[in-house]
Amino acid sequence: MSSAHEGELGSGWVARNWLADFLREILRNRLVVIGLFLVFIFVLLAVFAEQIAPYAADEVNIRSRFASPSAAHPFGADNLGRDTFSRLLFGIRISLWVSIVSVSWGGAMGVVLGLISGYLGGRVDMALSRLLDMLFGIPTLLLAIALSGVLGAGLINPILAIGIVNVPFFARLTRAPTLVERAKPYVEASVALGAHHPRILFREIAPNVIPIALVQSTLSISYAILIEAALGFVGLGVQPPEPSLGRMLSEGREVLELAPWFSFFPGLAIMIMVLAFNLAGDGMRDALDPTIRGRD
Amino acid sequence: MTGYIARRSLITLLTLIGVSILVFLLVHVLPGDIIDTKLSIFANRSPALIAEMEERYGLDQPVPVQYLNWLSSILQGNLGTSWRNNVPVRELIAESLPVTIELTALAMLITVVIGVPLGAISAIKRNSWFDNIGRVLSFTALGLPDFWQGAMMILIALTVFNWFPPIRFVPPWKDPIQNLATFILPAIALGTINIANVMRLTRSSVLEELHRDYVRTARSKGLQERSVIARHVLRNSLISIVTIIGLMTGYLIGGAVPVEAVFTLPGLGRLILSSIQTRDFPTIQATLLLTSTVFICLNFLIDLLYAYLNPRIRYGGEA
Numbered sequence: 001m002s003s004a005h006e007g008e009l010g011s012g013w014v015a016r017n018w019l020a021d022f023l024r025e026i027l028r029n030r031l032v033v034i035g036l037f038l039v040f041i042f043v044l045l046a047v048f049a050e051q052i053a054p055y056a057a058d059e060v061n062i063r064s065r066f067a068s069p070s071a072a073h074p075f076g077a078d079n080l081g082r083d084t085f086s087r088l089l090f091g092i093r094i095s096l097w098v099s100i101v102s103v104s105w106g107g108a109m110g111v112v113l114g115l116i117s118g119y120l121g122g123r124v125d126m127a128l129s130r131l132l133d134m135l136f137g138i139p140t141l142l143l144a145i146a147l148s149g150v151l152g153a154g155l156i157n158p159i160l161a162i163g164i165v166n167v168p169f170f171a172r173l174t175r176a177p178t179l180v181e182r183a184k185p186y187v188e189a190s191v192a193l194g195a196h197h198p199r200i201l202f203r204e205i206a207p208n209v210i211p212i213a214l215v216q217s218t219l220s221i222s223y224a225i226l227i228e229a230a231l232g233f234v235g236l237g238v239q240p241p242e243p244s245l246g247r248m249l250s251e252g253r254e255v256l257e258l259a260p261w262f263s264f265f266p267g268l269a270i271m272i273m274v275l276a277f278n279l280a281g282d283g284m285r286d287a288l289d290p291t292i293r294g295r296d
Numbered sequence: 297m298t299g300y301i302a303r304r305s306l307i308t309l310l311t312l313i314g315v316s317i318l319v320f321l322l323v324h325v326l327p328g329d330i331i332d333t334k335l336s337i338f339a340n341r342s343p344a345l346i347a348e349m350e351e352r353y354g355l356d357q358p359v360p361v362q363y364l365n366w367l368s369s370i371l372q373g374n375l376g377t378s379w380r381n382n383v384p385v386r387e388l389i390a391e392s393l394p395v396t397i398e399l400t401a402l403a404m405l406i407t408v409v410i411g412v413p414l415g416a417i418s419a420i421k422r423n424s425w426f427d428n429i430g431r432v433l434s435f436t437a438l439g440l441p442d443f444w445q446g447a448m449m450i451l452i453a454l455t456v457f458n459w460f461p462p463i464r465f466v467p468p469w470k471d472p473i474q475n476l477a478t479f480i481l482p483a484i485a486l487g488t489i490n491i492a493n494v495m496r497l498t499r500s501s502v503l504e505e506l507h508r509d510y511v512r513t514a515r516s517k518g519l520q521e522r523s524v525i526a527r528h529v530l531r532n533s534l535i536s537i538v539t540i541i542g543l544m545t546g547y548l549i550g551g552a553v554p555v556e557a558v559f560t561l562p563g564l565g566r567l568i569l570s571s572i573q574t575r576d577f578p579t580i581q582a583t584l585l586l587t588s589t590v591f592i593c594l595n596f597l598i599d600l601l602y603a604y605l606n607p608r609i610r611y612g613g614e615a
Contacts, residue, residue, distance in 0.1 A: 133307065134314030138588045141550030142568070146584055149572030150322055222439065229441050230554045234569055253447050253558065260451055267444035274439030282435075 022211075022287055029287065035279025042273055046093035053086035058241040069261055076261035078251065084262060087243040088269055094238050095245050095273070098158050099224035103217050106163030110170025111206075111213045117171065118178025119201050129175075132168035140165050144227050148236040158237050162224050173216055174209050181205045215288055218281030222274040229270050245270055300603055308596040312589060316370075319584045320363050323577045370585065376578030380571070385582045388567055395465055395563035398475075399556070400548040402483035407490040407544065412537065414491075415498025416530060422503065430495065437492035443554035446485035450558070453481065465562055482559040486551050490544050497540060501533035508532075535605050542595035549587050 027033060045052060069076045075084035117128040135143070147161035181187065182205065190200045231237040232246020240247070245266040252263025347356075357365075369376070375385040414434075418427045453459050461481050468475040505511065506529060514524045552565035560566075564583060571579035 130307070130310050130314060133311045134318055137311050137315040137592045138318070138584065139546035139550040139591055141547070141553065142584065142587060143550075145550070145553055145568070145572065146322060146580065149575075149580070226439070226441055230443065233441075233443050233554050234557060235573065249441070249444055249447065250557075256447060256451050257454055260455075263444070263447055267441060267448065270441050270444065271436070271439040275436055278435065278438055 022284075029283040031279050032283030032287070035276050035281075035283065038272065038276030039280055042092060042096065042276060045089055046096045049086075049089040049093050053083070053089045055083040055086040058082065058243075075265045076259060078248075078259070078262050084248075084265055087248060088245070088265055091243040091245040091248060091266060092269060092273070094155075094242060095225055095228050095270070098155070098162065098228045098238070099221045102159045102162035103166055103220045103224050105159075106166030107170045107213060107217045107220065109163075110167040110172075111174045111210065113167065114171035114174025115178050115201055115206060115209065118175040119182055119197070119205065121179075121182075125175075128171070132171050135164070135168040141227060141230060144231060145234065145236060148231050153236050153239050155238050155242070158228060158231050161231070162227050165227070166220055166224070169220070170213055170216065174213055177209045177212060178205060181208050211288060215281060215284045218277050218284060222277035222281065225270060225274050225277070297603065301600060304596060304599050304603075308592060311592055315588045315592065316367055316585060317363065319581050319588065320366060322584070323580055324359065324362065366581075370582070375582040378571070378576050378579045380574050380576045380579070385579050388579060389564070389583065389586065392562055392564045392567045394467070395561050396549070396552050396556070396565060398468070398479060399482055399486065399552060399561065399563060400545065402479055403487035403490065403548055404541070404544065406483055406487040407494050410487075411491040411494030412498050412534075415495040416502050416525075416533075418495065419499040419502035419506065420525060427499075431499075434492035434495045437488050440488055441554075442485045442489060442551050443558045445488060446482060446555055446558040449481050449485060461559065478559075478561070482555050482561060485558070486548060486555045489551075490547065493540070493544070494537065498533065498537055501536045502529055505529045505533045535602065538605070539598055539602050542591070542598040545594055546591045549591060 075088060077083055078087070113128055113132070117125045138146070144158075144161045144165050147164060148157055151157040151160060187200060187204065190204055195204070228237060228244075229246035229249065232244035232248075233250045235247070235250070237246050238244040248266040249263045252259065252266070255262060366376075373386070375389065377383070378385050378388055414430055418430045421427055450460070453461065462474055462478050465478065466474050511524060511529060514528050515521070519527075549565075552563060553569050554565075555561075556563045556565035557569060564587065567579065568583045568587075570576075571583065
């Protein structure tokens, strides 16, 4: 298609065309569709946990202690006779909630820092980059564990900890393409037209950079799910009586031989959730990258 | 190259200082006061007692001074004393470090020995059944929580083989068999996600190299396919694999925390976890600083290695 044509139709048309291309590319990839479908199922399970769960998450029933999987308790019951399937649903809800919220705020903050760092360059870039190096200097899971340990367990603190861990990652991811975009003629044109820096940065450059961050956030959510589970497992996540997948695993570990289903199903749920987000994110990343598109 | 080394060294040094400040502030400024922890067992918390404690721990001084005092004593090799049992932190670390080093080294070994060849075969036999199964498995393994995998492996070892890995740490030079028996399952659990990562990375980097012009040249000058791959393709794709070893180590050090908990291994991960749970601040600070320093220095060395392997950086360009 000729560039003169594009000029006539305006940038809105080009953007929509890009989006259509992207969507077509995604839907052509069966694995992405499967991934998105699984994500959708898990979101439904989380949202309608109350309606789907046969029991309340903390409903204690001593008579069904360590009940093995049956019609009454499809995934068995735990040491207090609580239904594993019901607890699993509420655990999925918390896991998704913590992961999505923490990646959203950590990612957004990282994107803004990366945009500013890449756009302003010079000393600001230098200072911000060193600050982010500092956060990168502590292994991710260790940083999350240490932060949660210091902040204390609860629902908000894991969100804070996992979010902070994501900031440097998204900042680095955004900084490089911002540097590239800043050097392009359209930025110069905007400057010549008298646009202010914030306008250029957030209205002109950001739309070109944010898709990369959005796709990355899908992959980051899957890692966040694993971190949340690890935090719960070591006792630093959401506290009882709220069910958490990680804590269910650690409680189940103590009765591994007696009631293996108690820790088997939460782990399986984590694995499938992570797989779903990875499938979706991986395929979307490929769809964004024209150099990979069309290859195998 | 010298300019590059100098610049990287400076950045690494700045990062190390930054991390030390971060680690210091992490436990000093955020909630959960040191005195609270120390005095929680006393019913009467007289102001005089609190003042005395503050003086003893140097808390009556301004925070920057406290930081400098802390840093200078660390640099002199004094890592402080654990508040939990009044043992020097250095001793606690000396006891637990060998366990974690062996665990991560074994996991790393398994990762490279399994991940690299599988990834390379996958790329060379692209779209074969081997490639497809390998890709599905490695993709699924990325979602495997290592501690859960560990628990499941214990379950299988118990129910199928009626065997439980020995939990008492024996140095490899005393009883290599028992040592290996202790470490094999946790190392596999810790390494699995990395194997998957390395497999995927090797596959894509070998694929990328296979499309390069020099491969066509090598083939057209009549080299056998085997030596094209072994001498040219693999060698070039290893560069990008080497660079993620640093990141992998970071992952392994962090992952060691829950995995050591599952297998009740007395390693650094367990020390970090128990010091966090008991709010044993000197131990938290020292262990965090130690692991981060190792992590940062390793990444620095890998940067240098990468620069050395990559002539574009060696001869003065930007990374």
